[in-house]
Structures are given as C-alpha cells and as structure tokens.
Amino acid sequence: MGLTRSEIFTEEQNLLASLFKAMAHPARIAILQRIILSNTCICGDLVGELGLAQATISQHLKELKSAGLIQGTIEGVSVCYCINPKIWKLLENRLGEFLGSYKGTTECC
Amino acid sequence: MGLTRSEIFTEEQNLLASLFKAMAHPARIAILQRIILSNTCICGDLVGELGLAQATISQHLKELKSAGLIQGTIEGVSVCYCINPKIWKLLENRLGEFLGSYKGTTECC
DNA sequence: AATAACTATCGTAATATTGCGATATACTTA
DNA sequence: TAAGTATATCGCAATATTACGATAGTTATT
Numbered sequence: 001m002g003l004t005r006s007e008i009f010t011e012e013q014n015l016l017a018s019l020f021k022a023m024a025h026p027a028r029i030a031i032l033q034r035i036i037l038s039n040t041c042i043c044g045d046l047v048g049e050l051g052l053a054q055a056t057i058s059q060h061l062k063e064l065k066s067a068g069l070i071q072g073t074i075e076g077v078s079v080c081y082c083i084n085p086k087i088w089k090l091l092e093n094r095l096g097e098f099l100g101s102y103k104g105t106t107e108c109c
Numbered sequence: 110m111g112l113t114r115s116e117i118f119t120e121e122q123n124l125l126a127s128l129f130k131a132m133a134h135p136a137r138i139a140i141l142q143r144i145i146l147s148n149t150c151i152c153g154d155l156v157g158e159l160g161l162a163q164a165t166i167s168q169h170l171k172e173l174k175s176a177g178l179i180q181g182t183i184e185g186v187s188v189c190y191c192i193n194p195k196i197w198k199l200l201e202n203r204l205g206e207f208l209g210s211y212k213g214t215t216e217c218c
Numbered sequence: 219a220a221t222a223a224c225t226a227t228c229g230t231a232a233t234a235t236t237g238c239g240a241t242a243t244a245c246t247t248a
Numbered sequence: 249t250a251a252g253t254a255t256a257t258c259g260c261a262a263t264a265t266t267a268c269g270a271t272a273g274t275t276a277t278t
Contacts, residue, residue: 001267002232008160009135013142021133025236026118026126029207033122036211044254051117053238058256060236077245077254085213092208098138099201102145104194111236111262134266153224162268167226169266186224186275220278227272234265242257248250 016098019091022067027052027060032083035070041080043072125207128200131176136161136169141192144179150189152181 006014023029030050034042046061047054061081064070068087072079115123132138139159143151155170156163170190173179177196181188 001230002234002265004134004136004233004266005161006135009139013135013138016138017133017135020129020138024126024130024133025113026115026122027113027236029122029125029129030118033207033210039217041217047254052114054255055239055257056237059238062256074244074255077252079255080217082217083211083213088208088211088213095204095208098142099197099204101142102192102197104192104197108148108150108189108191111264113236113263136266156224163225164227164269165267168268171226172265183225183274186222188225222277223275225272225274228270230268232266234263236261236263238260240258240260242255244255245253247252 012094016094018067019069019094022064022069025060027056028064031057031060031064032069035081035083041072041082043078043080121203125203128176128178128203131173131178134169136165137173140166140169140173141178144190144192150181150191152184152187152189 009017023032027050031046034046034049044054046057050057052060061070061072065072065081068084069091070081071084072081074080118126132141136159140155143155143158153163155166159166161169170179170181174181174190177193178200179190180193181190183189
C-alpha cells in the first residue's frame with residue numbers, strides 16, 4: 001500500500017503524470033520561470049533569490065533535471081542550468097494535445 | 110520542516126503548482142481522459158475500468174474536484190462527473206503562457 | 219420498511235515529499 | 249598545497265500522498 005500502481009496505467013498516462021509531478025511545486029515553477037527569464041543560464045543565484053536553503057534548491061534542481069526539463073553543465077566552479085528544448089517541446093505538444101482534447105461544447109452536469 | 114513554504118512564492122506560482130499537482134498522478138490523468146472521452150459524464154464506471162479500489166477512485170475524484178478541474182452532480186443513486194470548463198480554460202491559458210514563455214532560440218548549456 | 223446499488227468518509231499502513239543542517243566533492247585561485 | 253567558492257549528497261524530522269478495507273450515508277426498487 002501507499003505505492004502508486006504505475007503498471008496498471010498506460011505509458012502516456014505515466015509520462016504526463018511524471019511531467020506534471022516535476023512541476024507540481026511552486027519552487028520548481030519559480031526556478032523554471034527564472035531560467036526562462038534570464039535566457040542565459042543561472043545557478044546559485046536561485047539560492048539567494050528564492051529564500052530556500054541551498055540543499056533544498058539543489059534537490060529541486062535535481063528533480064527538474066531527472067524529469068528531463070532542465071539540463072546542467074559544469075562551468076568552472078558553478079553549474080549552469082538551462083531548459084532542455086527537446087523535452088520542453090514534447091511537453092508543449094503532449095500537454096496541448098491533452099488539454100485540447102476537451103472541447104467544452106456540450107453541457108453536462 | 111516537511112511543509113511547502115507557499116508564502117514565499119507568488120500566487121501565480123502556487124496556482125500553477127496546485128493545478129499540476131492535481132494532475133500529477135496517472136490515475137487522475139486516466140480519469141480526466143475518460144471523462145473527456147465519453148463527453149457525457151460517468152462515475153462508478155471508473156472503478157471497474159481503472160483497476161483501483163472504489164475508495165481510491167473516490168479519493169482521486171475528490172482531489173480533482175477540490176482543485177476545480179471537475180465537477181460532480183448527484184444523479185439518482187450515482188454521481189455524474191464532468192470537466193469544469195471554466196478552470197479547464199484557465200489552465201489552458203496559464204499553461205500556454207508559461208510554456209510559451211520559453212523561446213528555444215539561444216543555445217546555452 | 220427492507221433490500222440493493224452507489225458513493226463518500228474513516229482509519230490505517232506503506233511510501234514519498236519537503237526542508238534543512240552538516241558534510242562531502244569539485245574546481246579555482248592565491 | 250592550502251584556502252576559498254559553489255554544488256551535491258547524506259541523514260533526519262515533519263508532513264503529505266497513495267491505497268484499501270470497513271463502514272456510513274443516500275437514493276431506488278421491491
């Protein structure tokens with residue numbers, strides 16, 4: 001008990017859910033917004049700006065990275081993160097498809 | 110500790126995160142897909158189709174409902190759920206804005 | 219009124235997430 | 249090589265999520 005039964009769902013359902021999950025925290029939304037805003041990649045700036053501990057920021061970055069939403073490259077002593085364009089495009093497509101599949105035409109409840 | 114610090118984020122960030130969170134489970138994606146597919150609302154059909162216990166389905170429906178994504182009306186002995194068009198539109202707009210704010214023009218990392 | 223059918227809620231166990239201090243690791247510079 | 253800077257990881261505590269059996273509540277049918 002207490003464990004998501006991924007095996008009973010389709011790959012599409014699991015994929016969508018995992019992408020949503022990666023973005024299901026305000027700190028991670030904030031991080032993504034910040035990365036998008038300053039097109040050029042940032043890193044430890046986030047710690048000062050978001051008001052969360054360094055360990056916490058690092059953990060959120062790790063989650064975004066393992067979901068594939070961002071990528072990081074070591075740049076000297078710091079790490080430069082940026083959006084992963086490939087996954088971002090995929091996200092736009094799948095999400096657009098999913099949300100667009102509802103045509104709010106017929107009233108129901 | 111162990112509690113999301115919503116107060117340090119913007120309303121927009123918290124809103125997006127909460128909507129994502131509501132959809133961050135394959136069962137809830139499946140439920141939404143099923144509701145969208147059979148335009149007319151369903152209910153206990155989900156229990157038989159998804160392979161999760163009735164209590165579990167009910168819990169997921171409650172989460173989708175409290176996030177505003179779906180709405181339910183009592184129809185005799187059963188409950189009829191359907192998409193909440195207002196929130197769905199809002200979701201489409203906000204998400205489109207958010208995802209579209211990234212223009213994958215300049216290479217970075 | 220009694221029974222059946224459907225859904226919601228309660229209680230509980232297992233697992234996951236969130237946040238942070240402390241520490242480890244990696245690179246740079248003096 | 250030593251010190252400094254930046255990031256990742258470990259370990260832990262608090263809280264949240266997931267799943268389900270049991271049970272309660274509600275409406276329909278007999």
